[in-house]
Ligand SMILES: [Fe+2]
């Protein structure tokens with residue numbers, strides 16, 4: 001890992017490690033941002049993107065801070081994230097790169113270039129699979145729901161949680177991974193109901 005990324009990581013940890021999210025727990029945003037950074041790197045490496053020119057360093061740093069704004073202004077987290085980057089990363093990045101990274105953070109939900117397309121897709125992937133299950137169960141515990149109430153609530157809300165993320169995905173590698181994770185989610189909740197109903201066998 002290069003020096004700039006290492007220094008940025010320390011700033012990200014400091015900004016997000018003590019934050020608590022009711023649907024994810026302690027430091028959930030930090031973990032999410034770090035995973036989105038790693039997923040972005042993997043998407044960038046996929047053969048599908050071989051022809052694309054990618055400013056990898058700026059993309060990784062932007063991914064690391066893409067949701068930092070959630071802890072500052074949840075209504076306008078993209079803008080809050082951009083402002084955070086402009087202020088807090090000024091000592092690490094030169095003016096050009098600082099502006100670039102800040103713009104990538106601002107547009108992580110509305111991609112404007114290859115780097116933001118990648119961050120956008122990595123962000124979608126991290127919403128799915130065991131991360132979704134973790135958030136559903138964590139939020140239920142937070143609201144003191146029992147298992148059955150959790151399933152009933154999930155059944156009512158699942159369209160919001162399990163939006164057709166793969167329809168939003170830009171790259172094929174993302175669509176494939178989201179499909180895999182979504183299938184697992186459905187299987188998990190079906191199994192949970194099956195066990196609550198005390199079914200045996202098939
Ligand atoms: Fe976001």
Ligand SMILES: [Fe+2]
Pocket residue numbers: 032036066067123
């Ligand atoms: Fe995110």
